[in-house]
Amino acid sequence: MPANSPTDLKAHIAQLLHTALSGVAPTAAATEILIERPKQASHGDFASNLAMQLARALRANPREIAQKLLAALPVSLLIEKAEIAGAGFINFTLSHAARTAVIAEVLAQGADFGRIKLGSGCKVQVEFVSANPTGPLHVGHGRGAAYGASLAAVLDFAGYAVTREYYVNDAGRQMDILAVSTWLRYLELHDITIPFPPNAYQGDYVRSMALGIKQEDGARHVRATEAVLSDVPSIESDIEERLDGLIAAGKRLLGTGWQRIHQYALNEQLEDCKQDLAAFGVNFEVWYSENSLYTSGAVQRIVERLEQQGHIYVKEGAKWFRSTAFGDEKDRVVQRDNGLYTYFASDIAYHLEKFERGFDKVIDIWGADHHGYIPRVKGALTALGLDANKLDVTLVQFVSLYRNGEKASMSTRAGEYVTLRALREEVGNDACRFFYMLRKSDLALDFDLDLATSQSNDNPVYYVQYAHARICSVLVQAKAGLATAVAELAHANPALLTHPLELALCAQLREFPAVIEAAARDYAPHGVAFYLRELAAGFHGWYNAERLLVENVSLQRSRLALAQAVKQTLANGLKLLGVSAPESM
Numbered sequence: 001m002p003a004n005s006p007t008d009l010k011a012h013i014a015q016l017l018h019t020a021l022s023g024v025a026p027t028a029a030a031t032e033i034l035i036e037r038p039k040q041a042s043h044g045d046f047a048s049n050l051a052m053q054l055a056r057a058l059r060a061n062p063r064e065i066a067q068k069l070l071a072a073l074p075v076s077l078l079i080e081k082a083e084i085a086g087a088g089f090i091n092f093t094l095s096h097a098a099r100t101a102v103i104a105e106v107l108a109q110g111a112d113f114g115r116i117k118l119g120s121g122c123k124v125q126v127e128f129v130s131a132n133p134t135g136p137l138h139v140g141h142g143r144g145a146a147y148g149a150s151l152a153a154v155l156d157f158a159g160y161a162v163t164r165e166y167y168v169n170d171a172g173r174q175m176d177i178l179a180v181s182t183w184l185r186y187l188e189l190h191d192i193t194i195p196f197p198p199n200a201y202q203g204d205y206v207r208s209m210a211l212g213i214k215q216e217d218g219a220r221h222v223r224a225t226e227a228v229l230s231d232v233p234s235i236e237s238d239i240e241e242r243l244d245g246l247i248a249a250g251k252r253l254l255g256t257g258w259q260r261i262h263q264y265a266l267n268e269q270l271e272d273c274k275q276d277l278a279a280f281g282v283n284f285e286v287w288y289s290e291n292s293l294y295t296s297g298a299v300q301r302i303v304e305r306l307e308q309q310g311h312i313y314v315k316e317g318a319k320w321f322r323s324t325a326f327g328d329e330k331d332r333v334v335q336r337d338n339g340l341y342t343y344f345a346s347d348i349a350y351h352l353e354k355f356e357r358g359f360d361k362v363i364d365i366w367g368a369d370h371h372g373y374i375p376r377v378k379g380a381l382t383a384l385g386l387d388a389n390k391l392d393v394t395l396v397q398f399v400s401l402y403r404n405g406e407k408a409s410m411s412t413r414a415g416e417y418v419t420l421r422a423l424r425e426e427v428g429n430d431a432c433r434f435f436y437m438l439r440k441s442d443l444a445l446d447f448d449l450d451l452a453t454s455q456s457n458d459n460p461v462y463y464v465q466y467a468h469a470r471i472c473s474v475l476v477q478a479k480a481g482l483a484t485a486v487a488e489l490a491h492a493n494p495a496l497l498t499h500p501l502e503l504a505l506c507a508q509l510r511e512f513p514a515v516i517e518a519a520a521r522d523y524a525p526h527g528v529a530f531y532l533r534e535l536a537a538g539f540h541g542w543y544n545a546e547r548l549l550v551e552n553v554s555l556q557r558s559r560l561a562l563a564q565a566v567k568q569t570l571a572n573g574l575k576l577l578g579v580s581a582p583e584s585m
Helices: 006-024 050-058 062-072 096-112 139-157 173-189 204-217 225-229 239-254 256-279 290-295 298-308 343-356 368-383 420-427 429-436 449-453 460-477 483-489 500-521 526-545 553-576
Strands: 046-048 079-085 089-094 123-127 161-168 286-289 312-315 318-321 332-335 361-367 391-396 399-403 445-448
Touching: 006 046, 006 050, 006 062, 006 089, 050 062, 050 089, 062 079, 062 089, 079 096, 089 096, 096 500, 096 553, 123 139, 139 161, 139 361, 139 391, 139 399, 139 420, 139 429, 139 500, 139 553, 173 204, 173 239, 173 256, 204 256, 225 239, 239 256, 256 420, 286 290, 290 298, 290 343, 298 312, 298 318, 298 332, 298 343, 318 368, 332 343, 343 361, 343 368, 361 368, 368 391, 399 449, 420 429, 420 449, 429 445, 429 449, 429 460, 445 449, 460 526, 460 553, 483 553, 500 526, 500 553, 526 553
Parallel strands: 123 161, 123 361, 161 286, 361 391, 399 445
Antiparallel strands: 046 089, 079 089, 312 318, 318 332
């Protein structure tokens, strides 16, 4: 049995206890045996509370039960000792060979160390970011991008067949607002000034798009002020009504020109988004158009289907989905009285289409402000006869930037928010990706700009990367930097590694597959970041306490083998987080 995997070791110890239990108390042989890692290293490598579980059923003292279990425990070459502790815990200490076997395992598996088969090829779609293509991505989108990309990478590493998808909101009012904003700035370039709506898109990127259209199309889309404002509500009226009036004027006056501006703005912003994300190390297999759901008739068909199944009623000319029948706080409109479908209607059609593509599990990553949206989407899936439990929604909380202990205001050309691009330019991709992973996604994140740019042990990404670079430096000094030399390290003698810090590092390495399993099962890639910090701390502590390049060639080779195993594991974990593993710093 492999001695490096915590899962295999736990299973091995559980089997030993099951054999002992079958002899001590056959009637309790079906009891679930739990194996955990003790919080204190002095308590061994693994522990079980089986004796305490059995105390009531067997009407005996837990310590007495534990003694009987130990007496019946089969001999194992992987176990050095098993002893009773506290009220009846059974602590297991691994043999030295079992502790250090992980080194050869890491060196043999290389970039695949930690890869597990939890998913067994299950088809999973992870849809994330999906920001409206109406302007540059901001730091909140950045957190969703980092989380989604890392989660997808972890799931892939855990044996799932993962598809990364971006849902492009290229239909509806927000895109119309972007188009009219661009058109109004275009008119300004032709000395036609119409008061710019405060609820239109304000960023300089809108002016840039207007200039691009002018350069390509000349004055083709120019219309007189009187014609534009003829049917638009006055400036004193409701700002939303006035904005809708300007959109209607654009559609009426421009004809196909409106589609030209609309498509130009969409293409510009979508391309900017793709470039921004790619530079951030975030890529998608699928970019799915919301508009395609309308042009294909999917939205209309889904409303008709729900209506035929009795889940729709008409009230004041609008069609409502009975979402209260499925746990929502109120019913939801799917088609307004003017015949236009709501975003909710297209979302239902989109989620149905996801499952029709054959995904076994669908994971949506939304901003925390969309929490209330979950029951209605799941309710619609249930109404359609689908298993709503196959849809998981994870939430990403807001990000606050801090400099010198105070909330930071960073200059940006995109309006009142800080763009992801500006953040990346200030602190770098690696710090962005790692810092975004320092808290669970559904908890608010305070991003310390000063810490992210510092080269100190207090900076977690620097601390982890420095551990990797430090090992690379040692290997180069030992002339063990070449692949052939690394292969030679696989033949090192682990029996020479006896220092407590060396054995502790081996224990940390054995935990990596379990960290991957937990991160994949709980949709919690931040666990990988936490693990890497701890592993880096373990290495730095060992490096500072013991010399790696000692005169004893056999001992040096053994220590270098352990260092190489740590280096490989750090690199594997950093890759999952989208962070580089530098060889020098």
